[in-house]
Amino acid sequence: MRSSRHSFLRRFVLLSMTGMTLGGTIANGSNLPSRTVESIVLDSTVDVKGTDPIQETEFFDDRPDHYQYSSLTDNVTHEETSSPLKWYSMITNIPRDWSSFVKNTFRSENIPTIAGVAGLTGILYLEDNRTYRDMDMYANKYPHLRTWNTGFVDLGDGRYEFGFIGVMAAYGFAASDSRTVRTASQMSEAILATGVVVQLLKHISGRESPIAATSQRGVIRPFPSISVYQHNQPRYYSFPSGHIATTAASLAVLNANFSDVEWMRPLSYLTLGAVGASLVSKGMHWYSDLPLGIALGYSFGSIAARPEIPELGADNRVGLKSYELSLAPEFSSGAAGLNISLHF
Numbered sequence: 001m002r003s004s005r006h007s008f009l010r011r012f013v014l015l016s017m018t019g020m021t022l023g024g025t026i027a028n029g030s031n032l033p034s035r036t037v038e039s040i041v042l043d044s045t046v047d048v049k050g051t052d053p054i055q056e057t058e059f060f061d062d063r064p065d066h067y068q069y070s071s072l073t074d075n076v077t078h079e080e081t082s083s084p085l086k087w088y089s090m091i092t093n094i095p096r097d098w099s100s101f102v103k104n105t106f107r108s109e110n111i112p113t114i115a116g117v118a119g120l121t122g123i124l125y126l127e128d129n130r131t132y133r134d135m136d137m138y139a140n141k142y143p144h145l146r147t148w149n150t151g152f153v154d155l156g157d158g159r160y161e162f163g164f165i166g167v168m169a170a171y172g173f174a175a176s177d178s179r180t181v182r183t184a185s186q187m188s189e190a191i192l193a194t195g196v197v198v199q200l201l202k203h204i205s206g207r208e209s210p211i212a213a214t215s216q217r218g219v220i221r222p223f224p225s226i227s228v229y230q231h232n233q234p235r236y237y238s239f240p241s242g243h244i245a246t247t248a249a250s251l252a253v254l255n256a257n258f259s260d261v262e263w264m265r266p267l268s269y270l271t272l273g274a275v276g277a278s279l280v281s282k283g284m285h286w287y288s289d290l291p292l293g294i295a296l297g298y299s300f301g302s303i304a305a306r307p308e309i310p311e312l313g314a315d316n317r318v319g320l321k322s323y324e325l326s327l328a329p330e331f332s333s334g335a336a337g338l339n340i341s342l343h344f
Contacts, residue, residue: 090189097193097303105299117295124288129216135281136210145281152278155271156243161191161250183257190249190304194297198242201292203229207238211283218286241289245297247275252301 105114124131139145154160165184172180203226208218212234221236229236251268258264272294279285 241293248297249301256305
């Protein structure tokens with residue numbers, strides 16, 4: 001039994017990593033390196049005709065870098081046509097994010113990705129009862145893990161995310177670190193955009209969480225009334241996972257802005273896997289609630305961090321990486337499973 005559980009945990013980390021890359025493909029693009037700059041300009045709006053070698057200008061809302069220096073020559077004229085970043089941009093950008101997500105996701109070239117998320121969800125759904133019982137048994141056998149589980153679940157709680165964002169923003173303004181300020185703004189935007197979509201899907205699906213399940217995989221009661229949902233949320237809020245979506249959105253923004261930090265990506269994969277396993281262990285979610293949550297969070301995080309990507313059309317998507325979806329059976333001592341990989 002221990003070998004089976006260990007094998008399952010190993011596969012779950014793989015599946016979590018797969019879900020993150022699936023979300024990245026839906027968002028249409030790979031992480032772009034961000035720039036480290038020296039000062040922050042927020043409120044002034046200027047038209048620049050360059051005469052000096054370097055002049056400080058504001059960013060444009062449809063650019064990946066919210067604060068930047070522009071190198072201008074005497075024969076280059078640049079007229080500003082967009083508004084600079086405001087403190088409320090994280091909110092006003094959200095409708096654009098939703099529109100970009102719809103435009104980028106529902107394209108013919110993304111059918112394999114959508115099928116991969118759906119297929120992975122279906123496979124995990126068939127095993128939900130067994131995997132939840134195994135996780136619960138494992139947690140009862142090692143009680144100290146419950147403390148770890150609680151800590152990882154808290155990472156996906158929006159309250160802790162916004163606390164972290166507040167610290168980042170305060171440090172960024174105090175240290176004139178534009179990259180940190182930009183990251184805090186984009187994280188807020190990604191979490192809010194993701195949260196609305198996740199809550200809508202929860203109210204549509206109405207699936208029981210493991211802790212409140214009245215059947216082996218949780219009863220699905222679509223479209224519960226708002227009052228019924230609010231008074232007994234564990235009976236309706238399971239699919240998809242908001243905690244894992246919030247975690248994926250935050251990590252996507254961090255990876256996009258700090259792509260030069262080598263340990264950021266592997267740590268993100270491990271964190272995502274730990275949060276997902278902890279949510280199941282505590283009975284808040286089934287494993288099949290996670291793939292869609294990861295894909296949604298990572299997609300909205302990528303859109304918020306790279307606002308130029310959503311506008312790419314069929315004729316100018318130059319440089320975006322192609323992908324290859326592969327499925328293969330996997331067998332180990334006492335367990336069998338399906339290895340699903342998406343390679344960029």
